[in-house]
Amino acid sequence: MRYGYWLPVFGGWLRNVHDEGMDASWEYSSRLARRSEELGYALTLVAELYLNDIKGIDAPCLDAWSTAAALAAVTERLELMVAVRPTFHQPAILAKQAANIDRISNGRLSLNVVSSWWRDEARRYGVHFDEHDDRYARTEDWLSVLDGAWRTPRFSHDGRYYRTEETVLEPKPVSSATRVRPTIYAGGESETAKSLITRRCDAYVMHGDPPDRIAPKIADMRRRREEASAAASEKEPGPPLAPLSFGMAAYSIVRDTESEARDELKRVTSVVPGSPGYGNYLEFIRNSKLDQQLSLEDYSVSNRGLRAGLVGTPEQVADRIRAFEEVGVDLLLLQCSPQLEEMERFAAQVMPLAM
Numbered sequence: 001m002r003y004g005y006w007l008p009v010f011g012g013w014l015r016n017v018h019d020e021g022m023d024a025s026w027e028y029s030s031r032l033a034r035r036s037e038e039l040g041y042a043l044t045l046v047a048e049l050y051l052n053d054i055k056g057i058d059a060p061c062l063d064a065w066s067t068a069a070a071l072a073a074v075t076e077r078l079e080l081m082v083a084v085r086p087t088f089h090q091p092a093i094l095a096k097q098a099a100n101i102d103r104i105s106n107g108r109l110s111l112n113v114v115s116s117w118w119r120d121e122a123r124r125y126g127v128h129f130d131e132h133d134d135r136y137a138r139t140e141d142w143l144s145v146l147d148g149a150w151r152t153p154r155f156s157h158d159g160r161y162y163r164t165e166e167t168v169l170e171p172k173p174v175s176s177a178t179r180v181r182p183t184i185y186a187g188g189e190s191e192t193a194k195s196l197i198t199r200r201c202d203a204y205v206m207h208g209d210p211p212d213r214i215a216p217k218i219a220d221m222r223r224r225r226e227e228a229s230a231a232a233s234e235k236e237p238g239p240p241l242a243p244l245s246f247g248m249a250a251y252s253i254v255r256d257t258e259s260e261a262r263d264e265l266k267r268v269t270s271v272v273p274g275s276p277g278y279g280n281y282l283e284f285i286r287n288s289k290l291d292q293q294l295s296l297e298d299y300s301v302s303n304r305g306l307r308a309g310l311v312g313t314p315e316q317v318a319d320r321i322r323a324f325e326e327v328g329v330d331l332l333l334l335q336c337s338p339q340l341e342e343m344e345r346f347a348a349q350v351m352p353l354a355m
Contacts, residue, residue, distance in 0.1 A: 001325050001354060004043030004081070004247070005036065005334040005343060009062040010054040013251070013301050013335045016270050021338040024052075024060045026070065032340050033071050037078050039347040044071075045112060045333055048083040051121045054302065065097065072105035080105060081185060083112040086138050088127055091145035092155075092167050099150065099173045102182055107174030110183040112205065115139045115193070136192045137161070143184070143200050150181045185247065198224035199232075203245040205333070208308035211320075215327035218246050222328075247331035248324065251305030254317055254345050261312045268337065269300045305335050317346075318353035325354075 006013070007029055012020030022028055033044055048064035051057040068082045080101070084094060102109035115135040116122070122129040130138055141159040148155040148167075155167045173181050186197045187205040197204055204221050206214060221244055229241035253268075255261040300306075308324075310317050310332075321332065336342035 001321060001329070002042040002331045003040070003334065003346075003351065004045060004079070004331055005041060005336075005339065006249075007032070007044045007046045007067070008339050009047055009064065009067065010049075010052050011059065011061070012337055012339075013054060013305075014268050014337055015054055015300055017268070017337070018055070022340065024062050026062070026067070028340075029062065029067060030071065030074055032343075033075050033078055035340060036343060037075055039343060040351060041078070041343065041347070043079040043081055043110075043331065043333075045081045046071075046083060048085060048088075048114065049118065049121065050088075050125050051118070053118070057120075057124075065101075068109070069101050069104065072101050072108065075105070075108075077108070079108050079110055081110045081112050081183075083114050085114050085116045086142035087116050087122065087130065087135065088125075089142075091142045091162055092149050092164050092169070095146045095149040096169055098146075098182065099169060099171065102173040103171055107176070107179060109173070110185060112185045112187075113139060113143070113201065114186070115188065132190065133192050136188075136190075136196050140196055140200060147181065194221065194224060197221070198228045198244070201244075202242065203247060203331075205247040205331075206249070207304040208249045208251065208306065209304060210307060210309055211323040211327050213307075214248060214324065214329060218328040221246070245331065246329050247333055248308065248329050249303035249305045249333050249335070250308035250310045251301045251335045252310040252317065252342065252346055252350075253336070254310075254312070254314055254342070254350055256313065258312050258316065265306070265311050269306070301335060303335070308332075310334075314349035314353055317350050321350070321354040 008022045009024060011024035012022055014020055036044065046064045046068050049061060052059040052061040064082050068080050071080055098109060098111065119129045138161045141161040144159060145157050145162050145164055148157055149169045150173055155164060157164045175181070183203060184201045185203040185205050186201045188194060188197065198221060206217060225241060225244050232241060253261050253264045255264060309320050334346065336346070
């Protein structure tokens with residue numbers, strides 16, 4: 001199992017706690033990233049939103065791409081998975097920026113492609129907001145330009161949303177025997193999303209759920225990947241698509257006793273209508289196609305992280321992690337509060353037990 005974590009670019013994860021002791025600042029983020037390498041974490045996910053989804057739109061939040069570029073220069077081993085929303089970025093220009101950050105980090109950049117959901121944010125930043133399936137159609141066209149610019153000396157594309165002529169992108173991302181370009185992660189529970197991911201991406205990132213719900217999702221995506229690989233080979237002979245890898249969001253609460261863990265769980269799930277993030281929760285529900293109903297308690301820490309069940313004593317949490325590993329999860333993307341202190345606890349008490 002690889003362990004990653006969400007960089008707290010929003011100043012925390014709890015919609016009912018104003019100050020979680022991890023402000024949305026470069027000072028905190030850089031300290032956390034450097035310490036996480038020492039603790040054995042493999043990856044950080046840098047979310048991209050221009051408004052603060054957690055603490056309310058008037059609260060500060062960090063820009064994903066400039067933060068990632070700075071982190072590339074002050075870390076040595078940490079994979080930097082940066083979220084990117086095609087609606088907000090011209091693909092050839094983003095390909096150039098990403099290649100440069102990848103070079104700065106010596107090949108540690110990856111992308112989490114997100115097809116957007118927040119209409120109000122788009123309005124406030126003057127960006128067109130596509131409906132659900134149109135967003136994924138745009139994403140596919142966008143990925144064609146990104147991949148082509150990274151791989152081809154001079155790349156031209158005439159698609160539904162994007163057109164380029166003889167794009168020259170040098171230097172290209174770091175390549176090796178095991179890596180042609182940065183890894184492309186993506187998530188989504190609609191049929192449109194899963195079809196795109198199995199054809200165009202390298203890894204599938206899931207919301208938190210128990211192992212018995214995650215297992216069939218992984219089996220389904222593996223089957224889809226095999227079918228997509230066979231279809232691609234029929235069109236153009238070549239090597240098969242590499243198997244997908246699988247990550248999952250999870251909120252962790254580790255305490256010495258189960259009772260203490262349950263007390264903390266109660267504290268972090270008391271979101272009520274009127275909390276700063278409540279309106280954003282309603283918009284997320286309206287503009288996403290989820291495979292199950294989302295409760296307000298689920299949303300209190302985002303991405304259904306509590307459904308993963310990483311709540312309890314170190315031994316209980318380690319057992320749960322092994323259950324996820326058995327069904328095919330190979331990356332856990334952790335949220336916790338306060339992030340640094342809880343990651344220290346998780347590294348010391350859980351990681352050795354889960355090996």
